[in-house]
Amino acid sequence: MSVAAPAVSEHGFDAWVAHKRGRRINNWLLVAAALAVLGWCFWDTIMVDTDWARMGGALGIGGTLERFLWIDWSLVPHLIVPALETLMMATLGTLLGCVLSLPVAWFGAANVTPSKYFFYPVGRFLMVLSRSIHEIIWALLFVGAVGLGALPGILAVAMRSIGFISKITAEAIENIDPKPVEAIRAVGGNQFQVMYYGIVPQILPVIIGTIIFEWDINIRRSAIMGLVGAGGLGLVFFRQMAMFNYGGVTLVVLAVLVLIAIGEVVSLLPARP
Amino acid sequence: MRHEAGIVEGRARRGLPGHEENRVPVLDVRNLKVSYTSSGPQILKGIDFSVDDSDFCAVIGPSGAGKSTLIRCVNRLVEPTEGDIVLFGQNVRALRGGELRHLRRRIGMIFQEFNLVNRMSVMDNVLSGRLGYTGAFRSFFKAFPREDIDRALHLLERVGLQDHVDKRADALSGGQRQRVGIARALMQKPEILLLDEPTSALDPKISRDVMGLIRELADEFKVPVLCNIHDVQLALETCNRIIGMQDGYKKFDGPSKGMRKQDLDEIYAMEVL
Numbered sequence: 001m002s003v004a005a006p007a008v009s010e011h012g013f014d015a016w017v018a019h020k021r022g023r024r025i026n027n028w029l030l031v032a033a034a035l036a037v038l039g040w041c042f043w044d045t046i047m048v049d050t051d052w053a054r055m056g057g058a059l060g061i062g063g064t065l066e067r068f069l070w071i072d073w074s075l076v077p078h079l080i081v082p083a084l085e086t087l088m089m090a091t092l093g094t095l096l097g098c099v100l101s102l103p104v105a106w107f108g109a110a111n112v113t114p115s116k117y118f119f120y121p122v123g124r125f126l127m128v129l130s131r132s133i134h135e136i137i138w139a140l141l142f143v144g145a146v147g148l149g150a151l152p153g154i155l156a157v158a159m160r161s162i163g164f165i166s167k168i169t170a171e172a173i174e175n176i177d178p179k180p181v182e183a184i185r186a187v188g189g190n191q192f193q194v195m196y197y198g199i200v201p202q203i204l205p206v207i208i209g210t211i212i213f214e215w216d217i218n219i220r221r222s223a224i225m226g227l228v229g230a231g232g233l234g235l236v237f238f239r240q241m242a243m244f245n246y247g248g249v250t251l252v253v254l255a256v257l258v259l260i261a262i263g264e265v266v267s268l269l270p271a272r273p
Numbered sequence: 274m275r276h277e278a279g280i281v282e283g284r285a286r287r288g289l290p291g292h293e294e295n296r297v298p299v300l301d302v303r304n305l306k307v308s309y310t311s312s313g314p315q316i317l318k319g320i321d322f323s324v325d326d327s328d329f330c331a332v333i334g335p336s337g338a339g340k341s342t343l344i345r346c347v348n349r350l351v352e353p354t355e356g357d358i359v360l361f362g363q364n365v366r367a368l369r370g371g372e373l374r375h376l377r378r379r380i381g382m383i384f385q386e387f388n389l390v391n392r393m394s395v396m397d398n399v400l401s402g403r404l405g406y407t408g409a410f411r412s413f414f415k416a417f418p419r420e421d422i423d424r425a426l427h428l429l430e431r432v433g434l435q436d437h438v439d440k441r442a443d444a445l446s447g448g449q450r451q452r453v454g455i456a457r458a459l460m461q462k463p464e465i466l467l468l469d470e471p472t473s474a475l476d477p478k479i480s481r482d483v484m485g486l487i488r489e490l491a492d493e494f495k496v497p498v499l500c501n502i503h504d505v506q507l508a509l510e511t512c513n514r515i516i517g518m519q520d521g522y523k524k525f526d527g528p529s530k531g532m533r534k535q536d537l538d539e540i541y542a543m544e545v546l
Contacts, residue, residue, distance in 0.1 A: 183388035183454075186348055187461055188378030188405025193412050197401050201392040 071254070072240075072247030079236060079255050086232035086259060089150050089225060090218040093157025097218075098211055101162050105169035112173055112195070123170070130163030135221045139230045153230035157218050164217075168210045172203040216263040223256040233259075298323040298359075299465055299497050300347065305356035307342050316342045318521035319356070324465070329491060329498045331508035331529070334518035334540055340501040341385075343518070344467050347499065348380045349373060361464060378405025381463030381496070383487070385470035387450040391443035395434060395453050398442050399425045402460025421460070428456040432486065448479035455487060459494065466491060468500035472507065480504065484511045505537060 055061060107113055108123025138159045142152030181198035189197065226234025233252055240248035300323060307317040316339045324330050332340045345351035347358060349365060358365040361379065368376055381402075389398045403421045404412055411417065417425075429435055432452040437445060442453060451471060458466060471487065472480035488511050491498050502508045508515060509529050517525030517540035524540050525532070 177391075179384065179386055179388040180390040182350060183382070183384060183390075183457070184401060184404060186350060186377060186380070186382040187402050187457070188374040188376075189401075190374060190409075192409055193404045193407075196412065197390060197393070197404065201390050204392065 067246040068250045070247045071250050072245060073251065075236075075240075075248050075251050079233070079252065082226075082231070082233045082236050083255050083259060085150055086222045086225075086234075086256075087219065087262075089153045089157060089222040089230075089232050090215060090263075093154045093222065094161055094211060094215040094218050096154060096158035097161025097165055097214065100158060101166035101169060104162055104166035105173065106195075108166060109170040109173035111176075111178075112199070123166070127163045127167045127170075130159055130161075130166075132163075133160070135160040136224065136228055139225050139228045143229050148229045148231070150231040153222060153225035153232060156225060156230065157221050160221060161214050161218060165207075165210055165214055169203065169207055172206040173199060176202045212267045216260075216267045219259050219263040220256075223259065299326045299328075299361065300324040300499065301357075301359040302347075303357040303359075305343070305346060305358065306354050307339070307346060307351060308354050309351075315354075316521055317346075317353075320518075320521075320523050322516055322523060322526055324497055324499050326495075326497050328514050329488060329512045330500065330514040330516060331512035332499065332501045332516045332518060333503065333505055333508050334524075336503070337520075338518040339521045340503075340518055341469055344469050344499060344501050347465075347467055348377050348382065374405060378461055379464045381458030381461050381466045383451070383454050383458050383466065383468045383471045386474055387447075387454045389442040389450055389453055389457075391441070393442060394439050395429070395442055395445065396425060396438050398453050399429060399456045399460055402457040405461065425456070425460060428459050429453075431490070432456050447475050448483060451475060451483050452486070455483075455490065459490060462494075463496055466496050466498045466500075468498060468502070470501050470503065473503060480507060481510075487511075 104123050104126045106123070107119040108127055110116070110120060113120040113123065135156050138156035139152055142155040142159075146152050146155070176199055180202070181194055184194045184198040222232050222234075224234045224237075226232045226236065227238050229235070233255055237249060237252040240246075240252060302323065303321050305317050305320040306315060308315045320339075320343060332343060334340055342351055346353045347360060347365065349368075353366060356366075360376065363376060365376065390401070393401075397415060400415070400417045400421060403417060407417060407421075426435075426438070429438055432455055434445075434449060434452055434456070437449065442450060445453065451474075454471075466487075468487065472483055475483060484507055487498070487500075490496075498512075500508075500512065502512075509532065512529050515525060515527065515529045515532055516523060517536065519540050519542065525536050
């Protein structure tokens with residue numbers, strides 16, 4: 001295009017029209033190619049791979065879904081303890097994640113890192129590692145390491161939280177106003193005092209917001225931890241599913257919904273000016 | 274002039290006759306050269322001067338002359354590339370880690386943009402002047418010793434901020450914030466004060482008030498002062514000695530009384546061109 005532009009100005013209207021036509025044909029070819037790829041994907045993954053016979057027609061699908069609608073309210077008393085467990089897993093996991101995020105953020109913030117060539121890349125790598133592994137995979141690892149129960153769930157949630165909290169914190173540290181830091185250095189403050197008096201007050205609002213946001217997300221994560229044996233509502237979900245008690249499954253989903261709503265309300269509170 | 278009387282009075286109180294041969298240099302700078310990068314331009318190109326224990330010394334000169342760099346070399350917020358800086362008989366360039374922090378806590382610094390921690394209270398900002406003398410445990414809990422708190426309250430009253438002690442630093446006006454900066458510097462019980470354009474963020478009237486206050490307190494606490502300032506009139510009114518700089522060189526050094534129009538013209542020659 002950048003080559004065609006001067007030609008247009010030299011040859012006037014005809015060249016301009018030819019140039020436009022060329023571009024239009026190009027665009028149509030691109031769209032056609034994209035559609036062809038999309039069609040092939042659709043055919044290969046949905047038409048070929050699906051077991052159409054087992055689905056059993058529109059009535060069969062409706063019937064299956066209908067079984068989920070008969071909510072099994074009798075299960076409510078048995079959900080209270082797992083729901084609390086889920087909530088605690090999210091809370092403790094977030095707290096542990098915060099503590100573990102501190103050194104990672106310190107390493108990974110370019111302006112305060114102890115060493116640009118060693119600790120900075122280490123910090124950045126830990127951030128990526130934490131986020132690139134799904135919470136279920138973390139949970140599987142920890143269930144293998146420390147056994148069943150809420151503890152592997154807490155550890156998994158914590159590991160998964162490090163990436164986000166430390167990344168946001170490191171970025172907040174990189175964006176601070178350097179002037180108060182200079183002042184604390186000038187009065188003879190040591191490294192810790194420079195951080196605690198010069199940096200922390202500046203990044204505190206961002207960190208608190210991030211932690212609450214992460215806690216909100218961690219409620220969701222904790223809710224599915226039970227699928228791999230790490231306790232909480234997910235475990236009840238898994239059992240109800242195994243017993244083909246679809247009404248119970250729906251109730252667990254509703255319980256998760258209630259927890260998330262609670263998280264949403266709590267995380268809105270500090271946003272009030 | 275009002276300040277003229279102040280200088281004489283101040284000298285008398287310090288028991289200093291003001292004769293050339295009786296002067297005791299507190300700060301002695303020889304052949305100071307600074308470049309920020311090894312290949313970059315030289316900011317200071319060999320500066321020599323000394324500050325005596327009765328001096329209120331102004332460094333004047335056009336923007337970019339190297340005034341801020343010069344002042345920051347004294348407490349090594351900027352690393353000199355060449356030359357000697359002797360402060361209180363210590364070779365500043367030879368100090369490392371803890372030694373440097375111990376020297377810095379004897380140097381009070383007041384900044385152009387106040388360099389307060391905005392999200393901290395006025396009181397905590399003033400108390401942070403004591404950080405060089407405060408251990409990790411006390412600084413973590415912001416539990417300063419009683420005498421520090423007494424001194425902070427006294428100084429805040431002295432600079433006229435007794436009604437703003439518990440306000441957040443960013444709730445104050447510019448002049449008030451600089452008064453907090455003054456109180457913070459004096460918290461250190463400094464043996465020399467470095468002022469980096471303390472009035473250029475303030476309006477002309479407040480500038481005079483603030484400079485007058487610094488002058489008054491410097492006399493009261495018998496602290497020598499090295500002060501960057503671009504308001505020549507204010508410098509001549511407040512300071513007893515002027516160092517004129519231009520493009521990294523010293524162009525003038527002498528008592529403010531002996532300064533003539535042609536000296537000023539020479540220092541500011543760059544701006545005319």
